Amino acid sequence: MGGSQSTRKLSVDNENAIQVSQEAVDRIQAQINSKQSEQPRQPQYVPPPPYYDNQKLQEFAAEEAYWARRIENLKRAHEKINSGMHIEYQKTLKEANELFDLVHADKVVTKLAPCQEEKAKVLDCYSSNPNKSLLCSVLVNQFNDCVCRSRITAVSASS
Numbered sequence: 001m002g003g004s005q006s007t008r009k010l011s012v013d014n015e016n017a018i019q020v021s022q023e024a025v026d027r028i029q030a031q032i033n034s035k036q037s038e039q040p041r042q043p044q045y046v047p048p049p050p051y052y053d054n055q056k057l058q059e060f061a062a063e064e065a066y067w068a069r070r071i072e073n074l075k076r077a078h079e080k081i082n083s084g085m086h087i088e089y090q091k092t093l094k095e096a097n098e099l100f101d102l103v104h105a106d107k108v109v110t111k112l113a114p115c116q117e118e119k120a121k122v123l124d125c126y127s128s129n130p131n132k133s134l135l136c137s138v139l140v141n142q143f144n145d146c147v148c149r150s151r152i153t154a155v156s157a158s159s
Helices: 021-037 054-110 116-128 135-159
Strands: none
Touching: 116 135
């Protein structure tokens, strides 16, 4: 087994060039051809073109048109709702600003801090008598009474 010598001959004329006999070339070519023929060929499957009949195409087109109309109607309804909400928001904002301006103007113009005279008397007394604060107790009580009266007046006016 395997003890026989090869009868092929190889001759080299140049160190850079290798010459192969025609038999070796034929043998290599035969091996390549046999390997290619051994591989089973897979059939190329080409799917048939899609087949749609006219009725199906018309149904698809009608459904597409239906949904396009539906989306447009929903967009219009949404825009109407948004515009109505925007108008109501602007009205409410205007009313709130008017009310705020009225209240603010009423507080600034007509309302001064109550009991300013009594307050001035108490401060004068304290500055005149820095070490004798009990001498100002009568004025402090008058100021306290004035503040209580103004609170009662404010509460009764708001209700």
